[in-house]
Amino acid sequence: QHAKQSGNGSSHFNDAMARDLHHRQRMTERLLAALKGDGLQLCYQPQFDLTTGELVGAEALCRWHDAEWGWVSPGEFIPLAEERGLIRPLGDWVLQEACRQLVAWRHSGLRLPGRLSINISAQQFDDPQLAGHIAGLIEDTEISSIALEITESDFMRDPEQAVDITRALRQAGFALSIDDFGTGYSSLAYLRRFAADALKIDISFVRDMLTSHHDRAIVDTIIAMARALGLRTVAEGVETREQAAALAELGCDQAQGYYFGRPVSGVAFFEQWGATVGRD
Ligand code: C2E
Ligand code: MG
Ligand code: MG
Ligand code: MG
Numbered sequence: 021q022h023a024k025q026s027g028n029g030s031s032h033f034n035d036a037m038a039r040d041l042h043h044r045q046r047m048t049e050r051l052l053a054a055l056k057g058d059g060l061q062l063c064y065q066p067q068f069d070l071t072t073g074e075l076v077g078a079e080a081l082c083r084w085h086d087a088e089w090g091w092v093s094p095g096e097f098i099p100l101a102e103e104r105g106l107i108r109p110l111g112d113w114v115l116q117e118a119c120r121q122l123v124a125w126r127h128s129g130l131r132l133p134g135r136l137s138i139n140i141s142a143q144q145f146d147d148p149q150l151a152g153h154i155a156g157l158i159e160d161t162e163i164s165s166i167a168l169e170i171t172e173s174d175f176m177r178d179p180e181q182a183v184d185i186t187r188a189l190r191q192a193g194f195a196l197s198i199d200d201f202g203t204g205y206s207s208l209a210y211l212r213r214f215a216a217d218a219l220k221i222d223i224s225f226v227r228d229m230l231t232s233h234h235d236r237a238i239v240d241t242i243i244a245m246a247r248a249l250g251l252r253t254v255a256e257g258v259e260t261r262e263q264a265a266a267l268a269e270l271g272c273d274q275a276q277g278y279y280f281g282r283p284v285s286g287v288a289f290f291e292q293w294g295a296t297v298g299r300d
Pocket of ligand 4: 199200220222223256
């Protein structure tokens with residue numbers, strides 16, 4: 021207000037920019053401290069077969085609790101980590117922590133029927149040595165228990181390189197899902213060459229598929245196309261029984277979402293789901 025009156029129209033804007041920059045700098049420092057200390061956690065969201073209703077896997081999702089700010093959303097700190105060069109060490113931590121959890125579950129008698137999915141950022145994916153790098157971080161025996169999720173738009177940043185990297189990942193024994201599918205404009209030709217196993221139907225289409233013919237048609241088309249290409253489909257963000265039923269009717273293979281189960285700690289996951297699968 022005052023700045024406007026004095027004719028210096030941009031000073032408020034500059035102040036706000038400076039405050040924002042300062043906040044982001046503080047947040048970066050505290051995220052780094054959380055990463056170095058033990059301030060980050062992984063949560064695990066169960067995934068189910070839509071035909072049999074059986075647990076088939078889980079997705080690991082990163083969580084950050086800050087003493088002052090409380091829970092910070094990954095929608096906020098993952099982009100920050102990407103921007104500030106922290107995503108590779110953070111991604112390494114996620115992979116190692118996820119493997120530690122798989123081993124801990126196994127020792128308690130829970131063997132995940134399918135794979136544990138782990139999200140990979142654009143900058144991690146932008147590494148021609150990614151397959152070797154990940155294999156070096158974890159035990160060889162865990163490779164067959166892990167699926168990597170990469171968003172569709174990240175595949176398309178450099179599709180030719182993506183083709184090579186995905187092939188190397190598959191050759192090493194990782195499974196591969198294309199995350200947030202339907203939002204990233206990939207071409208059919210590339211989809212065939214990406215060597216993925218599964219398409220994850222973006223939450224936005226699932227959310228609106230019962231109210232919008234348009235979105236239902238998109239879901240239908242994605243499932244038909246995936247089938248033609250020999251890819252599994254996994255629906256994200258299923259919140260109601262009606263959505264689950266509609267997806268099953270369209271032939272979607274698997275689903276995750278609040279209707280089935282929220283992301284929970286490794287201990288809670290074991291307590292909730294351990295009894296539903298075969299124990300060792
Ligand atoms: P994403 O990989 O697409 O993960 C799915 C998001 O949907 C998660 O949000 C999950 O908690 C949320 N979700 C699951 N079921 C439902 C539902 O029924 N309704 C609604 N409204 N949401 C649901 P979250 O945990 O906040 O993560 C957001 C995004 O942050 C992820 O999207 C992923 O792109 C990124 N992210 C999370 N953890 C990691 C990580 O360890 N590494 C990287 N690189 N990215 C991560
Ligand atoms: Mg994901
Ligand atoms: Mg994502
Ligand atoms: Mg997604």
